[in-house]
Amino acid sequence: xxxxxxxxxxxxxxxxxxxxxxxxxxxxxxxxxxxxxxxxxxxxxxxxxxxxxxxxxxxxxxxxxxxxxxxxxxxxxxxxxxxxxxxxxxxxxxxxxxxxxxxxxxxxxxxxxxxxxxxxxxxxxxxxxxxxxxxxxxxxxxxxxxxxxxxxxxxxxxxxxxxxxxxxxxxxxxxxxxxxxxxxxxxxxxxxxxxxxxxxxxxxxxxxxxxxxxxxxxxxxxxxxxxxxxxxxxxxxxxxxxxxxxxxxxxxxxxxxxxxxxxxxxxxxxxxxxxxxxxxxxxxxxxxxxxxxxxxxxxxxxxxxxxxxxxxxxxxxxxxxxxxxxxxxxxxxxxxxxxxxxxxxxxxxxxxxxxxxxxxxxxxxxxxxxxxxxxxxxxxxxxxxxxxxxxxxxxxx
Amino acid sequence: xxxxxxxxxxxxxxxxxxxxxxxxxxxxxxxxxxxxxxxxxxxxxxxxxxxxxxxxxxxxxxxxxxxxxxxxxxxxxxxxxxxxxxxxxxxxxxxxxxxxxxxxxxxxxxxxxxxxxxxxxxxxxxxxxxxxxxxxxxxxxxxxxxxxxxxxxxxxxxxxxxxxxxxxxxxxxxxxxxxxxxxxxxxxxxxxxxxxxxxxxxxxxxxxxxxxxxxxxxxxxxxxxxxxxxxxxxxxxxxxxxxxxxxxxxxxxxxxxxxxxxxxxxxxxxxxxxxxxxxxxxxxxxxxxxxxxxxxxxxxxxxxxxxxxxxxxxxxxxxxxxxxxxxxxxxxxxxxxxxxxxxxxxxxxxxxxxxxxxxxxxxxxxxxxxxxxxxxxxxxxxxxxxxxxxxxxxxxxxxxxxxxxxxxxxxxxxxxxxx
Numbered sequence: 001x002x003x004x005x006x007x008x009x010x011x012x013x014x015x016x017x018x019x020x021x022x023x024x025x026x027x028x029x030x031x032x033x034x035x036x037x038x039x040x041x042x043x044x045x046x047x048x049x050x051x052x053x054x055x056x057x058x059x060x061x062x063x064x065x066x067x068x069x070x071x072x073x074x075x076x077x078x079x080x081x082x083x084x085x086x087x088x089x090x091x092x093x094x095x096x097x098x099x100x101x102x103x104x105x106x107x108x109x110x111x112x113x114x115x116x117x118x119x120x121x122x123x124x125x126x127x128x129x130x131x132x133x134x135x136x137x138x139x140x141x142x143x144x145x146x147x148x149x150x151x152x153x154x155x156x157x158x159x160x161x162x163x164x165x166x167x168x169x170x171x172x173x174x175x176x177x178x179x180x181x182x183x184x185x186x187x188x189x190x191x192x193x194x195x196x197x198x199x200x201x202x203x204x205x206x207x208x209x210x211x212x213x214x215x216x217x218x219x220x221x222x223x224x225x226x227x228x229x230x231x232x233x234x235x236x237x238x239x240x241x242x243x244x245x246x247x248x249x250x251x252x253x254x255x256x257x258x259x260x261x262x263x264x265x266x267x268x269x270x271x272x273x274x275x276x277x278x279x280x281x282x283x284x285x286x287x288x289x290x291x292x293x294x295x296x297x298x299x300x301x302x303x304x305x306x307x308x309x310x311x312x313x314x315x316x317x318x319x320x321x322x323x324x325x326x327x328x329x330x331x332x333x334x335x336x337x338x339x340x341x342x343x344x345x346x347x348x349x350x351x352x353x354x355x356x357x358x359x360x361x362x363x364x365x366x367x368x369x370x371x372x373x374x375x376x377x378x379x380x381x382x383x384x385x386x387x388x389x390x391x392x393x394x395x396x397x
Numbered sequence: 398x399x400x401x402x403x404x405x406x407x408x409x410x411x412x413x414x415x416x417x418x419x420x421x422x423x424x425x426x427x428x429x430x431x432x433x434x435x436x437x438x439x440x441x442x443x444x445x446x447x448x449x450x451x452x453x454x455x456x457x458x459x460x461x462x463x464x465x466x467x468x469x470x471x472x473x474x475x476x477x478x479x480x481x482x483x484x485x486x487x488x489x490x491x492x493x494x495x496x497x498x499x500x501x502x503x504x505x506x507x508x509x510x511x512x513x514x515x516x517x518x519x520x521x522x523x524x525x526x527x528x529x530x531x532x533x534x535x536x537x538x539x540x541x542x543x544x545x546x547x548x549x550x551x552x553x554x555x556x557x558x559x560x561x562x563x564x565x566x567x568x569x570x571x572x573x574x575x576x577x578x579x580x581x582x583x584x585x586x587x588x589x590x591x592x593x594x595x596x597x598x599x600x601x602x603x604x605x606x607x608x609x610x611x612x613x614x615x616x617x618x619x620x621x622x623x624x625x626x627x628x629x630x631x632x633x634x635x636x637x638x639x640x641x642x643x644x645x646x647x648x649x650x651x652x653x654x655x656x657x658x659x660x661x662x663x664x665x666x667x668x669x670x671x672x673x674x675x676x677x678x679x680x681x682x683x684x685x686x687x688x689x690x691x692x693x694x695x696x697x698x699x700x701x702x703x704x705x706x707x708x709x710x711x712x713x714x715x716x717x718x719x720x721x722x723x724x725x726x727x728x729x730x731x732x733x734x735x736x737x738x739x740x741x742x743x744x745x746x747x748x749x750x751x752x753x754x755x756x757x758x759x760x761x762x763x764x765x766x767x768x769x770x771x772x773x774x775x776x777x778x779x780x781x782x783x784x785x786x787x788x789x790x791x792x793x794x795x796x797x798x799x800x801x802x803x804x805x806x807x808x809x810x811x812x813x814x815x816x
Binding site: 029131233252351372 | 403406407409410411413414416417418420421423424425426427428429431432435440445446447555557601603605607609615617618619620621622623624625626627628629630632633634636637642643644647648651652653696699720722723724748749752754755759771775778779784787788791794795798802
């Protein structure tokens with residue numbers, strides 16, 4: 001057993017425990033509980049001591065008893081260091097330290113004397129630490145979005161760190177921001193527009209893309225190679241270089257402030273990727289099936305509808321979901337083309353809320369939740385399809 | 398027979414792709430080319446409104462004579478900059494009414510008043526007054542007269558379709574003192590945003606590639622920032638980072654990590670003292686880059702994870718037998734395996750970050766040193782209202798883009814050769 005290994009082990013473990021505790025403390029602070037010190041010195045040193053004890057006990061004691069004992073010790077120490085905190089806070093600390101000691105329970109003197117054990121240790125902790133930290137960093141803004149929508153501007157000005165949700169006030173009061181957003185700020189209408197535009201884009205894109213993708217995948221014609229490379233090149237051109245000419249043309253044709261105009265642009269911009277994704281899948285369908293169809297006397301239309309479409313439903317669903325996501329989240333064109341509130345999409349409406357007169361932040365966040373939630377629900381529910389869509393189409397973003 | 402089939406096949410193919418090609422051509426390719434056209438013209442936002450001849454109809458009764466009525470048309474050219482030629486005027490009247498006197502421009506035939514009003518210069522205004530009487534000597538109803546609206550038509554020159562060109566836009570773009578700054582900001586943002594996203598993508602993929610409880614859930618969570626709408630995320634970040642009431646500043650102050658609030662999105666520079674040297678960090682730009690990394694590393698993660706899962710396990714087992722440590726394993730096995738994906742990702746992300754508009758626009762609007770080329774397109778075209786300048790900046794972007802694409806396809810071709 002090398003001294004260096006023991007040192008790294010104690011140091012890294014304690015640091016990891018401390019960072020877990022920090023995340024917990026930040027979340028507790030955001031419940032409006034007064035907590036102004038991480039107590040780095042005391043907790044860190046006590047953590048090192050406990051890790052060393054864990055190492056010394058090794059497997060002499062039942063592992064479960066060891067974990068609970070150490071976790072209890074740590075929680076009691078933390079309780080003594082920090083003052084006047086509710087019991088659920090300490091319970092959280094107990095659970096976290098339980099999780100932590102469970103992870104280090106297998107380390108003992110033997111492990112540390114193996115080759116590369118300090119590096120292995122480091123990587124193990126990095127993984128654990130990484131997962132915790134990544135989840136925290138990613139979910140934190142979403143969490144704040146949600147809890148802010150349940151507060152009021154006045155309460156937030158009073159204590160900007162108090163995001164506790166007061167369930168005692170009753171549901172109508174709790175969801176007040178959402179009622180106001182839908183009633184006074186007309187979000188119902190915007191949501192309908194967004195839904196119509198997104199679904200419309202999906203349907204029109206598919207109607208255009210399926211035949212084109214089939215032709216590129218299966219039929220021989222002059223200029224086929226040129227077409228399939230230009231699809232990719234066109235796809236890499238960003239919206240920002242299209243926006244000025246489209247704005248001028250649409251202004252003069254009177255297509256601005258119309259859902260039709262938006263539908264045309266969204267369809268055209270998603271079409272290349274839809275064709276690209278679909279043709280790749282169509283190529284993987286065995287040709288023999290189509291030949292059988294031809295012998296049965298089917299024409300091209302019949303082949304597409306009766307053979308290709310039923311077989312490629314998974315690919316079509318991932319294209320549809322991907323296109324829906326792009327259309328629902330799209331911002332630049334809706335900013336440029338829509339300036340009358342009766343044609344706003346959700347994204348444009350939220351931007352309008354933010355730029356306009358001082359909108360209380362809970363309404364802004366309620367609006368953000370309204371635009372985010374549907375897409376996240378769809379994503380979690382259809383994850384498999386959407387992930388394959390993202391992977392195929394992710395040259396864009 | 399077979400050539401006939403081939404012909405049918407060809408015709409069907411063209412039929413199937415035609416709608417898509419037409420749509421993409423008119424909405425994507427045509428605008429890119431018209432960008433070139435517009436960038437050589439002196440066009441402003443206000444020129445885009447096509448000049449219209451307008452008339453406002455006023456109906457006035459004449460004292461002590463209810464059988465007669467005076468109609469005044471207030472005519473004007475809606476444009477302050479362009480003339481309208483060959484203006485024609487049309488209005489309808491009830492059956493039993495006719496004008497008493499008419500000037501030579503106008504005619505009255507079967508209830509229709511028609512006038513040829515000639516050419517209207519810019520800012521043109523004129524009143525056209527006509528007195529009408531009822532043939533049957535009855536009272537004229539004002540309401541009925543007012544219910545008809547006059548119709549006008551005229552020809553005007555569309556500034557977008559003239560053949561006057563100028564090089565001024567490009568001269569202004571290149572001579573602008575801020576142009577170098579603009580370019581350096583764009584490249585700084587693009588480069589660090591791309592590198593950061595890829596580094597975090599590798600880290601995340603490396604983590605999720607191991608087995609642990611809740612791994613599939615973790616994979617979904619990691620993709621949240623990428624699938625959620627940018628508007629909602631940008632505004633949430635803005636609230637979090639707000640200097641006075643933002644959660645981040647309040648947390649840091651609460652834990653005594655900083656003394657006073659930091660305006661992370663509104664401060665151009667911050668001076669850092671590292672080892673006795675003063676470093677000037679572009680604060681707002683760095684914050685925007687962090688947001689960018691936060692939002693787009695999931696994509697790199699997804700790609701790299703897919704590649705990692707295809708790495709044969711035997712390689713790692715062999716390395717274990719050889720007694721390699723984890724860092725050696727990563728450097729000698731994992732990294733070479735994912736290098737191809739990383740280089741493709743780098744090129745694609747580089748191109749997209751170079752064109753990124755929404756994220757910066759929503760977070761800072763291009764203020765405090767975060768003005769990149771795409772933001773400049775918007776500011777020139779729509780904040781300043783100089784469409785020609787905006788187009789010229791777009792052309793600069795397209796030129797860079799073509800260079801990047803050339804490199805990208807070269808690399809892609811090379812890779813294809815190697816494999």
